[in-house]
Amino acid sequence: MKLFTMMRTVSRNLVGGPATLMYPKRERVFTKITRGQVQNNIDTCISCGMCSRRCPTYAIVVSKKPKEWQIDRLKCCVCNLCVEICPKKSLSMENHYFPPVTDKTMGIYKLRSTAPELPDLPSGREVKNEST
Amino acid sequence: MHKNIIPFGPQHPVLPEPIHFDLVTEDEKIIDAIPSISYVHRGLERLVEKRDYIDFVHIADRICGLCSFMHSMGYCQAVEQVMAVEVPERALYLRTIWAELSRIHSHIFWLGVAADAFGFESLFMQCLRLRESVLDIFEETTGARVILAVCKVGGVRRDIDAETLKGIVNRMTAMRSMMEEISNVFISDYSIQHRLSGVGVLSREDAYTLGCVGPMARASGLHLDMRTLGYAAYKYLDVEPVVESAGDCYARCLVRIRENYHSIDLIRQAVEKIPEGPVEVKVKGAPNGEYFSRVEQPRGEVIHYVKGNGSRFLQRFRVRVPTFSNIPAMIKMLKGSELADVPNIILTLDPCISCTER
Numbered sequence: 169m170k171l172f173t174m175m176r177t178v179s180r181n182l183v184g185g186p187a188t189l190m191y192p193k194r195e196r197v198f199t200k201i202t203r204g205q206v207q208n209n210i211d212t213c214i215s216c217g218m219c220s221r222r223c224p225t226y227a228i229v230v231s232k233k234p235k236e237w238q239i240d241r242l243k244c245c246v247c248n249l250c251v252e253i254c255p256k257k258s259l260s261m262e263n264h265y266f267p268p269v270t271d272k273t274m275g276i277y278k279l280r281s282t283a284p285e286l287p288d289l290p291s292g293r294e295v296k297n298e299s300t
Numbered sequence: 301m302h303k304n305i306i307p308f309g310p311q312h313p314v315l316p317e318p319i320h321f322d323l324v325t326e327d328e329k330i331i332d333a334i335p336s337i338s339y340v341h342r343g344l345e346r347l348v349e350k351r352d353y354i355d356f357v358h359i360a361d362r363i364c365g366l367c368s369f370m371h372s373m374g375y376c377q378a379v380e381q382v383m384a385v386e387v388p389e390r391a392l393y394l395r396t397i398w399a400e401l402s403r404i405h406s407h408i409f410w411l412g413v414a415a416d417a418f419g420f421e422s423l424f425m426q427c428l429r430l431r432e433s434v435l436d437i438f439e440e441t442t443g444a445r446v447i448l449a450v451c452k453v454g455g456v457r458r459d460i461d462a463e464t465l466k467g468i469v470n471r472m473t474a475m476r477s478m479m480e481e482i483s484n485v486f487i488s489d490y491s492i493q494h495r496l497s498g499v500g501v502l503s504r505e506d507a508y509t510l511g512c513v514g515p516m517a518r519a520s521g522l523h524l525d526m527r528t529l530g531y532a533a534y535k536y537l538d539v540e541p542v543v544e545s546a547g548d549c550y551a552r553c554l555v556r557i558r559e560n561y562h563s564i565d566l567i568r569q570a571v572e573k574i575p576e577g578p579v580e581v582k583v584k585g586a587p588n589g590e591y592f593s594r595v596e597q598p599r600g601e602v603i604h605y606v607k608g609n610g611s612r613f614l615q616r617f618r619v620r621v622p623t624f625s626n627i628p629a630m631i632k633m634l635k636g637s638e639l640a641d642v643p644n645i646i647l648t649l650d651p652c653i654s655c656t657e658r
Contacts, residue, residue: 170490171489171490173484173485173488173489174422174423174426176481177422177426177481177482177485178422181426187432198439199439199443201440201442202439202443202444203444203449224351224358224359245449246444246449247358248443248449248457252457
């Protein structure tokens with residue numbers, strides 16, 4: 169049975185300085201694979217909607233006309249499932265967290281394609297028939 | 301003598317989560333304790349009928365923060381057994397490594413909170429500082445600190461390369477020496493022994509008849525460790541249940557300290573033996589059947605019951621968590637104890653109310 173068993177640790181901590189990060193001065197370094205927030209490259213996106221169907225929290229809404237991709241960042245549970253399933257790899261996971269917001273609607277993030285809208289195409293199968 | 305009823309909780313400085321006790325006291329002695337739970341019931345089990353069985357892993361992940369990985373592992377094991385999926389060996393090893401890391405960080409966290417409960421603030425801070433290095437490993441290997449979301453039906457989502465695995469072992473070895481310093485305080489400090497020795501004694505017979513699990517049972521001398529069943533990769537490793545015989549708060553503290561070292565050893569063994577290969581298999585179809593999966597969590601044995609009817613939505617999911625089966629023993633220990641010892645007795649159970657009220 170001893171007294172002052174913590175002394176060594178305490179005195180080392182006193183000399184060694186704080187273990188915490190002086191936050192606003194020094195930014196936190198995220199790892200490469202930190203799951204922060206989902207980002208979409210709307211130019212390569214084909215609006216297939218697989219991400220919105222896979223999403224466990226129903227946070228993603230995809231529309232083809234007009235070509236839009238929308239995510240509710242406050243609903244998103246950052247599980248990485250949509251990034252894994254994206255056939256064109258246009259979804260990616262950024263390693264920075266979404267900053268706090270004061271209103272629920274501020275979590276909604278919408279992307280709209282700037283490319284000119286394509287004319288109405290017949291469905292895929294008919295296109296194939298025409299080319300053969 | 302006149303009896304008093306003293307309410308304890310749901311808000312109390314030593315309780316991180318809400319649980320309420322009506323302590324019937326005579327002078328300073330507790331003669332009865334009436335628990336009431338379900339302050340934060342979330343109804344996660346019923347959600348299984350509304351979510352795809354693959355998506356449900358993410359809900360199982362969120363049953364608890366500290367043992368998040370073990371819940372998803374238990375659920376995945378149950379579904380894999382129902383669907384007769386053969387999980388690749390490398391995935392089993394990776395699951396074991398993450399599970400043992402979870403155990404280490406949960407135990408260190410508990411040691412810190414226990415230190416806080418008996419008023420040793422600097423020890424609490426030091427424990428949380430130690431725990432941070434485990435969370436860093438989680439972030440580097442899975443992308444998240446608490447909710448790992450790395451387990452899936454049929455394997456794991458991410459692989460860890462050989463170099464990182466070696467790095468984990470090195471960091472764990474470095475942590476071991478830090479942990480020895482902290483453990484030394486817990487084991488030999490006068491004030492801690494004074495506070496914990498002989499408090500809340502639970503005999504071996506009581507622990508058995510009241511259905512204790514985990515460190516509670518092991519501190520009372522029961523050889524009860526689900527890892528010896530050999531789920532995941534434990535069948536390839538030398539698992540030795542850490543058992544103490546005294547059955548008091550101090551013994552429960554010792555069990556958790558020694559389990560930390562054992563977990564570090566298990567991680568080292570797993571990294572040495574891990575085979576090359578794929579980390580997941582493709583899962584087709586839907587579960588049809590039922591299974592009980594038993595997993596050793598930091599707090600004890602957890603049971604995941606899964607029942608499917610051939611559709612993608614499971615019919616029934618049930619979790620029996622360790623805290624729930626330890627509550628009768630807690631009542632038994634509270635009876636006859638001093639009022640001042642109540643926080644310590646409750647904390648040595650390592651109560652996880654969010655698990656209990658999934």
